[in-house]
Amino acid sequence: MSLLLMCMEFMKTGLFAVGGGLATIPFLYEMAAKYTWFTGNDILTFIAIAESTPGPIGINMATYAGFSSFGWYGAILSTLSLALPSIVVILLVAKVLDKFRTNRFVLGGFRVLRPASTALIAAAGFNVLLTVFFDVEKVTFDMIGTLGAVFTHVNWLALLLFALLFVAIRYIKIHPIFFILISAGLGILLKL
DSSP: OOOHHHHHHHHHHHOTTSGGGGHHHHHHHHHHHOOOSSHHHHHHHHHHHHHEEESOOOHHHHHHHHHHHHHHHHHHHHHHHHHHHHHHOOOOOOHHHHHHHHHHHHEEEEEEEEHHHHHHHHHHHHHHHHHHHSSSSSSOOHHHHSHHOOOOOHHHHHHHHHHHHHHHHOOOOSSSHHHHHHHHHHHHHOOO
């Protein structure tokens, strides 16, 4: 029954996370809060892995959660559960898109879906930013009201590394793999 619940949760994520892998992050945090399949820290780890390896975040997380909770069978089923709604939707859309490409309702739907998926991705990015830069699971609005409380929880080393790498990525024209390797090396060296 628990495996069926996991498959249903990942199927729901696959169906409603419009905007790709990053748009699955809010759904994944919701699952982490409700179930024991993975934690918020697992999500951060998989964001780092997924952004440095081929494959979307949601697929990697579904495979991990399924495998760690139910073995290979769970990994396969949870991964398929996440991917199946997208496959069905894409097949349906591909079949009718040419016919309705200029339809005002279709165009209107896409006009609303684009900002909605952008909002999902931005919310996920903000959540990741807070979790990485602060030494607490979640920064509360009470803490934000007291700036001193916020500054005591800042992970200054993470903030410094982010700033340095952000500037380097924007102004040093080398392949992104080098930044990933440098980041991994710094994490190992500094035992972060």
